[in-house]
Amino acid sequence: MTLLAPGMLWWLALLVPLAALYLLKVRPRRQHTTAWFLWDLALEERRSSVLLRRLRDALSLLLMALVVVAVVLALARPSFSTGEQRDLILLVDNSASMSANTASGHSRLDEARRTAAKILRGLDMTHRASVASVADGVRFRVHLSDNRRELLEGLEDITPTDLPMSTDAVRELLASGGAEPEGAEEAAKRPRVILLTDGCFADHHTLGDVELIRIGEPAANIGIVTFDLFPLPVASNGANDTADTHRLGLYFHLASSHDTPVDVDVLLCRNSRDDVIKVCPVTVGPGLGQPELFTVTGGGPGRYVLALDVDDALPEDNRAFAVVPRRRPVRIAVRSGVETFFLARCVEAFGSDLADMQLTRNRAEVVLSCGQDISDGEEAPAEIIFRPSGTSPFWTSLGEADASADVTRVVLSEHPAVRYCDLSNVTFSGARRIEPPPGAVVIATNARGVPLLYRCSAGDRSAYVVNLDPVASEFFLSAWFPVLVHSMVNDLTGRPLVGRTCLPPGTRMAVNAAGRAAAWTLTAPDGSVRKGQSTMTAPLSQRGFYRLHADAGAAAGSAARQQRSLGVGGSPPAEVLLNNDGLADSAGALRRGSTPGQWLLIAAVLLACVEAGLYHRRKLG
Amino acid sequence: MLTDPKFIQRLEMLFLLARKILSGSLKADRKTRKKGSGILFADHADYHFGDDYRNIDWSIYGRLEELMIKLFEREEDLTVYLLIDLSPSMQAKRVYVRKLAAALGYIALSNSDRLAMYAVSDRLETILPPAHGRARIFPMLRALEAAACRGRDTDFSSCFRSFQARRHRRGVCVVISDFFTPGGYLDALKYLRWTKQDVYCLQVLDLDELTCDWRGDVTLECVETGRLRKVTIGPVEAARYARTVAEWNQTLRTECARRRIGYARATIDVPFEDVIQRILRRGGLVA
Known part of the structure; x- marks a missing residue:
């Protein structure tokens, strides 16, 4: 045993004044009696306890001395540990599956916190510890500290989330703590990373040096993996039935950890569970089931809740939320020569069934032009220019055609304009040497760096410049032509490119304000509000309905302002199945529970209680 | 204090009451x-x-x-002997005992009886030699007032033998004491009865002597002997003490009844007139 604070032993000197004080204190008060012999008679039967009474005073002094010794020893922090002493990082998994109830009635997260608290209480605090939660990322609640109370409070701050577990976050943490240690000495300095998790993620065996403590047992559960609602095209027979014009496609995907198929009623509700608009009885087999597809009539824009009518271990994943937005067709004007036909047909293709675009001649939001000087007609807030020619605020100089424009280099492959378009299959014939204006976002160039596709702004107006001759490159005949046009129109008008109505937890929404950072306000389902200024919002971490308000400022034009609702739901299959059979504890030796100092304090309290009894007997009989 | 006019007035009222209750049988006949x-x-x-x-x-x-x-x-004529316990144990009850003795003495002298008073402790001392007639009332009161607690112990046997050795004529012996005598009182009372005296025991107690309100560690000190004893008094010990005192008093009462000895008990919170009236209503001091 070693004493971590031996200087505290000086407090043992308190024994001397204690003994002096005690000897003075125990002198009893004197009472005169006229019936001495009666007292003799009354106490005659108690003579056997006279010896005990005489010893009692000494016993009281001894007890108090033991109390002092125990307290002083506890302050001196005795330690029996002989093993390695390293800093400790406690990672508590607070992903969605940790909300599952266990057989004891508590959630897995509660069990994880209890286990972590035992570990913290067992630390002798010769080294520091830190507490962090981990789901889609690692969030430190308390950084390395030797303050046990602070650590325990940090532990209590960990709350359940709806986010899936990401092992990448843990690996990033390991990487930030230093790469592979070069020697034993350096390895001894690295903190131990202990992850308390239910193991409901696929690659826990890849976590390397992370010591795992398994929480919870497999449990029977059914949950929603994916949910989506999408507007179906209007029937082409010209029916004017309102219900038919508001048809929605319902798609969901369930997973079950039951051993046998389970019949479940899936309820599609509008706004809340009280307004059921469709009941879908399905049979869910073990594991990840088959995707289900239904048609919902009388739908239309609005908020929807998909709910499973089942009682299982994880109720949170029995609901998913979706928002079907109200889409207004974008007013598009076409200014071109012979290419007008192709451009108009492209607009009409999105306008006939999907009502996504509308061809117009005036008050257009977007102008599609091909080799035309846009100053000829009415100015629009946005422009998509094919085959640039002449002068324009959207380029500073325009040169001759670049003969070797055969190799396309996509600079920003994840840009909203090209995310769903494979530019490598597009031949940029007729591309000219062009100089974009300052601030332009170049998305693709050729081998010599000539911009082939870029986005730029001039004043309040934005534009995409597609540096090719669509006729020469036969781009009008390419399948990517309408895709690219549609993506660029959506991006210029600030509309989401793909309307997934139910977003998985952890999704970050692009603010999409002309490629600039925008001020956004995100109101979570629990009413909490987060604000920021960036191109992406904070992750949508809760299941439910969010409200997003983004504003890029007056300079970005009306397209930069958006206010919309977002639905969040669904979980990865591993989070739903709650199966952690494959996870085994890999944590090294850890002392859990009370330290020797705490036991000494408990002993001191017990001794003090005994002495209190003796004191009571001494003073009150 | 005993010669205070108000106190004497109270004694006179007591005497008139006694005459009324006993219908004149208190004459020296x-x-x-x-x-x-x-x-x-x-x-x-x-x-x-x-x-x-x-x-x-x-x-x-x-x-x-x-x-x-x-x-x-x-x-x-009747001779009344008042044997008053004035040992140190009676210190707290001294005033009350004097009043009782004064009342009894006043009635006796007013009734033309002979009265003698003795102080009982570890030896017998005379407070008032045998006296007769109302003229001796004031000397009796002054002698009582001057009587202080004395001695170191209560020894009834030696005192009563000393009392009888003075060859007193037969009479009524009123013993006023708390009867908390470690050596016992029974032999002494039996001796008095053997000498043909009519004995009347008047036990005077302090309320604090009947029960024990102390708790915890206490050093008991005997007021007579000065002996010390460390004890721890809890509810059990206090109850046992109260039971012992009650048994002691009950034994005194039983023995008195068995030996035709008059007995009365008084605590100092009861007015002494009430005690005298109670005695008189029972028929006087004769058992």
Whole structure:
């Protein structure tokens, strides 16, 4: 045993004044009696306890001395540990599956916190510890500290989330703590990373040096993996039935950890569970089931809740939320020569069934032009220019055609304009040497760096410049032509490119304000509000309905302002199945529970209680 | 204080009450078993030479022709002896005991009885020598007032033997004490009874002596001997003490009843007039 604070032993000197004080204190008060012999008679039967009474005073002094010794020893922090002493990082998994109830009635997260608290209480605090939660990322609640109370409070701050577990976050943490240690000495300095998790993620065996403590047992559960609602095209027979014009496609995907198929009623509700608009009885087999597809009539824009009518271990994943937005067709004007036909047909293709675009001649939001000087007609807030020619605020100089424009280099492959378009299959014939204006976002160039596709702004107006001759490159005949046009129109008008109505937890929404950072306000389902200024919002971490308000400022034009609702739901299959059979504890030796100092304090309290009894007997009989 | 006019007025009221209750039987005409020259006929006896022939019952001689003489009950005045415990254990009850003794003495002297007062402790000391008549009331009160606690212990046996050694005539012996005597009181009382005295025990107690309110560690000190003892008093010990005191008092009461000794108990919170009235209503000091 070693004493971590031996200087505290000086407090043992308190024994001397204690003994002096005690000897003075125990002198009893004197009472005169006229019936001495009666007292003799009354106490005659108690003579056997006279010896005990005489010893009692000494016993009281001894007890108090033991109390002092125990307290002083506890302050001196005795330690029996002989093993390695390293800093400790406690990672508590607070992903969605940790909300599952266990057989004891508590959630897995509660069990994880209890286990972590035992570990913290067992630390002798010769080294520091830190507490962090981990789901889609690692969030430190308390950084390395030797303050046990602070650590325990940090532990209590960990709350359940709806986010899936990401092992990448843990690996990033390991990487930030230093790469592979070069020697034993350096390895001894690295903190131990202990992850308390239910193991409901696929690659826990890849976590390397992370010591795992398994929480919870497999449990029977059914949950929603994916949910989506999408507007179906209007029937082409010209029916004017309102219900038919508001048809929605319902798609969901369930997973079950039951051993046998389970019949479940899936309820599609509008706004809340009280307004059921469709009941879908399905049979869910073990594991990840088959995707289900239904048609919902009388739908239309609005908020929807998909709910499973089942009682299982994880109720949170029995609901998913979706928002079907109200889409207004974008007013598009076409200014071109012979290419007008192709451009108009492209607009009409999105306008006939999907009502996504509308061809117009005036008050257009977007102008599609091909080799035309846009100053000829009415100015629009946005422009998509094919085959640039002449002068324009959207380029500073325009040169001759670049003969070797055969190799396309996509600079920003994840840009909203090209995310769903494979530019490598597009031949940029007729591309000219062009100089974009300052601030332009170049998305693709050729081998010599000539911009082939870029986005730029001039004043309040934005534009995409597609540096090719669509006729020469036969781009009008390419399948990517309408895709690219549609993506660029959506991006210029600030509309989401793909309307997934139910977003998985952890999704970050692009603010999409002309490629600039925008001020956004995100109101979570629990009413909490987060604000920021960036191109992406904070992750949508809760299941439910969010409200997003983004504003890029007056300079970005009306397209930069958006206010919309977002639905969040669904979980990865591993989070739903709650199966952690494959996870085994890999944590090294850890002392859990009370330290020797705490036991000494408990002993001191017990001794003090005994002495209190003796004191009571001494003073009150 | 005992000679205070108000106190004497209270004693006078007490005496008047006593006369009323006992209907004048407190006059010094106490009957005895002795045959003598009284006026109440007691018996007949054969005539012997030397008898007073004035007592010959001639009516019997006329019928039976035998000389018989008439015997009469002899009448004598009563002697009241107040044996007052003035040992150190009576210190807290001293004032109360003096008042009781003063009341009894006042009634006795006012009733033309002989009164003598003695202090009892480890030895017998005279407070008031045998006195008679109302003129001795004030000396009696002054002597009582001057009487202080004395001695180191209570020894009834030696005191009573000393009392009897003074060859006192028979009378009523009123013993005023707490009767907390480690050596016992029974032999002493039996001795008094053996000497043909009418004995009356008046036990005076302090309320604090009946129960124990102390708790915890206490050093007991005997007020008479100065002995010390460390004890721890809890509810059990306090209850046992109260039970012991009650048994002691009950034993005293039982023994007194068995030996035809009058007994009364008083605590110092009760006015002394009430105690005297209670005694009188029971028929006086005679058991």
